[in-house]
Amino acid sequence: MSQSPSDQTHFLELRGIHKRFGGVHALQGVDMVIDPGEAYHLLGENGCGKSTVIKVMSGVHEPTEGEIILDGRSYSHISPIQALEAGIETVYQDLSLLPNLTVEENVALGQQLVSGKGRLMRGLDKRLLSETAAEAIRNVGLVPTRELMKSPTAELPLAIRQRVAIARAIAAKARLVIMDEPTTSLTRKEVDALIELVAKLRAQNVAVLFVTHKLEESYRIGGQVVVFRDGKCVAQGKIEDYSRADLSKLMTGREIEMLRYREGAPMEGEMISVRDASSGEAFFDVNFSVNKGEILGITGLSDSGRNELAMALTGHLGFSKGSIEIDGKKTRIPSPAAAIELGIGYVPEDRLSEGLFIQKSILENEITLIFDDLVNKFGMINARKGREEARRISELMTVNTKDIDLPVGALSGGNQQKVLIGRWLSIEPRILVLHGPTVGVDVGSKDSIYRAVQAMAERGISLIIVSDDLPELLQNCDRILVMNRGELVDELDANTADETQIYQSMLASRREAAE
C-alpha cells in the first residue's frame, strides 16, 4: 500500500511550524509530509499538539512561524477556504455538522461555497445541491431518501451523523481527508465499513490522515505513523516497523507495560445482585451479581443493550421487570438521585454533556457530591475543607495540574475523565458504574485511570465497567459479561479469556440469526 517515492511532489508539506497561544507553545517546529493516496496515523497523548496541527493544515489556525507548502507553492498560512479549495477536508471529532441545517445542506453547501471562493452574495443552486449531496450520501452507504436529505442533522443518530460528515468530506473532491478520532463512538461493524471506505479513498489517490488513540485499527489500516509528543513530531515511518510498545514509549516518553492491572481478587459477600431484569426492548432477563471489591466488565455491540443496562443500574432508565438486591436488601433504583443515595456512582460515557460542569473549576467539579456535607449550620460552605478534599482527590487521580481552580474545560480529555471519576472518591460509593471510562483518553491517562480503578476495588468498592475496549476489560476485570441483542450470552474469566473469544460471543447469535 505504501507508495510514496520521495522524488514525486508532495501534496502537502509542513516545515518548521510553530504555534503559540499566548504563553502556550503548542507546536514547536513541526515537519510533516503528506503524499497522495497514503494513510497517516497521527498519534500522541492529549495536549501533544495533534489537534493544533490538523487545524493548521485545514487553515483554522495561523501558524506563528514556519512554512506550509501546498501543491508545490509556499505559504506562511492558509485560509479555511484555501484549504478546502485545495481539497483538504476535515471530519472533526465533534463532526462539525450544523445541527439546524439539513443533511443535504450539510453535505453539499461547502462545494458551492468553495467554488465561489467563499463569497456569500451569490445565488444558491438547489438542484446542484441535491445532486451533489445525493451522490455523496450514496457513496458512504446511505440511501438518499427525501426524508433523510431534508432532516436537520440534530435529529439523526450519531452513526448516521458521522456518515453525513464523511459524505461532506468526499462530496468536495477531497485530496486529503483528515479524520479526528473517527471511530470513537462507532460499533465494530461501522468501524469495518469505515476502514473499507478509507481503502477506496486511497485507491482514488486521496490521502487520509487519522488522529487516533486506537492502535489496533491503525495496524489494520496500515500506512505511515506520525507520533507527536509535547508539540514536536518525534517519529514518522511505516507503521509495520513499530510495535505497540514502541509507539506507547514514543507517545509518553516512558515505558508502559501492557500487563494486567488486576492483581487483587474479589472479596467475600455479594454487593449487588440483579435477577431477571428487563427494560423495554433494550435488554431481557439479565442475571448477574457482583461481589465487594470485584471488577465486572460488560461488553457487547453498541445496540446490544449494554448501554441501557448501565443506565438502568444507575437510575437513568427504568427496569420494566426483575429485582435488585444491594447488600442483601431488596431495592429499587427509580432515579439517579436514588442511585446516589444507595451508593451507586455513575461515570457516564459522554463526559462533556452528561458529567462535567465544563466552565467550572476542577475544585467545584470534584466536590459537587459533597456540597451538603461542606455546608455548616449557617448555610455557609466550608471552603477550606472543600479545597483539601479536592486536592486529595486530584492527587489520588494524578490529575495533571497543580491549579485546582482551573476550569475543567481547559484540561485534556484524560484529565477531565480523571476529575469525573475522582468526584466519586469524595463519597466512597459502594458500587461504581464506569461507562466507557477511557473513550478518547490518551495512553498515559489510561494508565492512571486504571490504577485508580484498581485502588478503588482494593478498598472494597464494586466496579462495573461497561466498555467496548476489550484490552481494557481484559486488563482490569475479574469477569467479563457479553451482551448480544439484549441478552447476556456469555460470561468469561478475564484472566484466561482473549479478544477473539469475546468477539465471537458479541457477534455469534447475530450471525446465526442472519443465516
Place this chain on the structure above:
Amino acid sequence: MTMVQDMPDTSIPTPHESPRPTIGALFRRRPELVSLAILIAICVIVASINPAFLQPSSLIDMGRASVVTGLFALGVFAILAAGGIDVSFPAIAALTMYSATLFVINVWPTAPMALVVVSTVVGGAALGALNGWMVHTLKVPSLIVTVGTQYLFRGILLAFIGTVWLMELPPQMIAFGKAPLLEFQSGNGVTVTLPMYFLVFPAAALLTWFMFNKTLMGRAIFATGGNADVAERLGYNQRIVHIFVFAFTGALAGMAGIIHVCANRMANPFDLMGIEIEVIAAVVLGGARITGGTGTVFGTITGVLLITVVNNSLVLVGIPSTWQRVVVGAFILLAAAFFVKRSHKS
C-alpha cells in the same frame, strides 16, 4: 460510483422509518403553525362576536399597524437566525428618521422622497453594520453590544440632533404617508385608505425570503446561528455574515422609521422606545428560537399578524386595551411551553 456497496445494513437505524404524519409532529416541525392556528381562532371568535372586525376599515387599520412592526420583525428574525439578538433597532430607526426629517425641513425642503427613503435605509444599514462589526471584533454577545449602541444612538440623537417634536413635515413626506393604494367608503361615510407604503412590508418579506432561501448568504446566516465555530471552520466568513445581518436589520429599521414618521405626520425623537420587546415577542411567536438558527419568514409574518390582531381587535369584543398585555404575555408563555416541549422531544 458506488464506493461501498455492502454498507447499507440493518444495524444502523434509518431515521423516520415510519413517518407518522400526526398533528403533533407537524407542529413540532413547523412551530409557526401553532401561532397561525391561534391567529385564525382569534379572528373567527372576534368576527363572530363582533362582525365589525371584518369591515374594511378595521382590516385596513390592522394592515397599516402591521407595517412598522413587520419591518422590524423581519430584521429581528434575520438576526435570531444568525444566533444573535438586537435591541438597538428602534434606536436606529429613531436616529435615522429624525435626522433625515430634520435635514429635509431645514436644509433641503424639496428633497425627492425616494432620496429621503434611501438615506434612512443606508443610514440604518451603516449603524447596523457598526453593531455587526463590534459583535464580530469584540467577540461580545450581541445583546450586550446592542444594549450599548441603543443608548449610544439614542444619546446622540437627543444630545446632538434634537429633542423637539417635528410637527410640520414637508409636503412630499406627507404625500408619501397618504398616497392611497386602496380606498373604501366605510359605513358611516368616512373614507378609509390603505396607503401605498403598506406594500413595503410584503416587498421586504419577499426580499428577506429570497435572501434566506435563494442565496448562499441565507444559508450562511443559518449556519452561523446553528453553530458559529463550526460555520467558521467550514469557511463561512463570520465577519461578513455578522456585518451583513446587522446591516440588513439596520436598513429595515431605517425604512420602518421613515414610514413611521410619514404615517404619523410628525417626527418625535422619543418615539419607538420599548417596541423591541414586542417585536422580539412577535418573532418568537412566529417559531424562531431565541437560541438561534431557526425560523421562517412565513412564521415571522404570522407572529406579527398575531400581535397586531391582539393589539387591535380585543377592544372590538369588549376586552379593555389594558388586557392586551395579559393576552400577549399568555400567548408567549404558551408558545414557550410548547417550544420547550418540542426541544425535549427531539
